[in-house]
Amino acid sequence: MAVEQKELAVGQELVRIEDLHTQFFTEQGIVKAVDGVTFSIEQGKTLGVVGESGCGKSITAMSIMRLLPEPRGRIVKGKITFFPPQQNNINQTSVDITALDRHSSQMRGIRGRHIAMIFQEPMTSLNPVYTVGDQIIEAIQLHQQVDRDTARARAIEVLEQVDIPDPERRISEYPHQMSGGQRQRAMIAMALSCYPSLLIADEPTTALDVTIQAKILRNMRDLQQEYGMSIMLITHDLGVIGRMADEVLVMYVGKKVEQAEVRNIFHNPLHPYTQGLMKSIPLIGLKDKKLVPITGSVPSPFNLPTGCYFAPRCPQAMDRCRREAPPETEPEPGHFVSCWLYK
Ligand SMILES: Nc1ncnc2c1ncn2[C@@H]1O[C@H](COP(=O)(O)OP(=O)(O)OP(=O)(O)O)[C@@H](O)[C@H]1O
Ligand SMILES: [Mg+2]
Known part of the structure; x- marks a missing residue:
């Protein structure tokens, strides 16, 4: 049985963020990490997010994923709407992510299956006590009704797609047996294994050397073209933005200060x-x-x-x-x- 792929409808709205306010309630006071931000992510497109450290880029991403340390950090206002891509010509109804319980099966279904995230430090999402293969297979079987052999074949395929050499053998390795760059790619493979509609990549390559970085970015772009997924790419590196992004969002102290097509951000x-x-x-x-x-x-x-x-x-x-x-x-x-x- 083939793992299902989603239909491509480049340019259609996939996620809409409206007047998002995410705050942390700390002993020192309230931190308005995201302070009234509005934007959309379109199908098949890459949205770059830039801004200095502490400006709310990661917390915007964590809000979409509903991975905030609630209730200490939580969405206090605004709406995040997910529009599932059309499947088999059936229009699916939109989901208000902000209204869901973050532990609910519906939210867990969206997280990983429809919206996947890769983090700067791969060890935060790879479990050291399981093999890389088991973790990818588990992610696939969590979200799709496929048997273990199909999931295993798919896991090998995604490892191959991110250029892990000899994936048939490497699939049985533990995270610590891989280099930093390979772990990062294994994590990207895991994120991609369910054909997410949106991949949120938070500084995905900052810790890697330039050659591997270029290779991973090329991978991500190829896979995007193949599956029509959207990417929300958070980075400090404007060179990466120039190569990858269609649209750019500039954040400063929790606010969106500018948003435009990538060439306007660079030239105007x-x-x-x-x-x-x-x-x-x-x-x-x-x-x-x-x-x-x-x-x-x-x-x-x-x-x-x-x-x-x-x-x-x-x-x-x-x-x-x-x-x-x-x-x-x-x-x-x-x-x-x-x-x-x-x-
Ligand atoms: N767990 C937390 N508790 C309290 N405040 C937090 C927490 N996480 C983030 N913040 C605050 O929220 C604001 C936004 O942080 P965020 O991590 O989104 O910044 P960022 O733009 O991703 O920065 P960087 O480029 O350094 O990753 C900052 O003021 C930060 O101190
Ligand atoms: Mg960050």
Whole structure:
């Protein structure tokens, strides 16, 4: 029996995030990790998410997966809607992820089966006491009605797809018998084994050397083209964004400050924060360009400035920026920015 594949409908909305607020309730006070963010992920497309450390990229991803340490960290407002891709010409009804119990069978069905995530550190999702093969087979059998032999064949196939050499033999190895790069690829294989509609990749290659990194990214893109999956790619590396993303979301202190097609982000960045990121991060092929760091640092979540959170660091800040938070505008079609310069 063949493992089912999903139909391709590139460009259709797959996940819609509306006014998402995710907060942590700590002894020091409330951390507004995600503070009113709205965006969509389309089928077959890659959404890149960038922003400095602590700006809410991972927590946005964890909110979609419902993997927050609830109730200490939880979604307090907003809606995340998952639109299952059409199967056998039957339109399935959408699911409000925010309304589900995170332990419910429905949520567990979405997690892994429809939306899979790969983490920066592979050992957090690979269990050291089981073989890599057993873990992938278990993931397949958890979500699909297939016998063990079919699941095993599929596991070997996905290991092959991520370039693990000799997968027939390596499938019986334990995570510690693999190199860091191979473990990372095994984790990607596990995430891909159920043909997820959305792969969330949180800094998937940062810890790896450049050659392996390039190879894994190529793998991910090939698999995306083959299965039409969507990718939400979180990274600090604008070179990776340039190679992989269709659309880019720029986050600063829990807020979306800019969103546009990848070429507009590179050629016409509107927000001074995006412009600052462009000047401060090395871009592949532009090694000679002088890097200019953004002055100052990300404010503490317990001591946020009034008005625009970026104003204290912004070279173009005006009086109004220090008083009032800017609303989002759309200066050109599909290009969104929250900055008073464009109001
Ligand atoms: N378990 C937690 N308890 C309290 N605060 C948290 C927790 N996890 C994250 N935060 C806070 O939420 C905010 C967003 O964190 P997040 O991990 O999403 O940042 P990030 O953009 O992924 O950063 P990085 O690039 O370093 O991975 C930060 O202020 C962070 O300190
Ligand atoms: Mg993170």
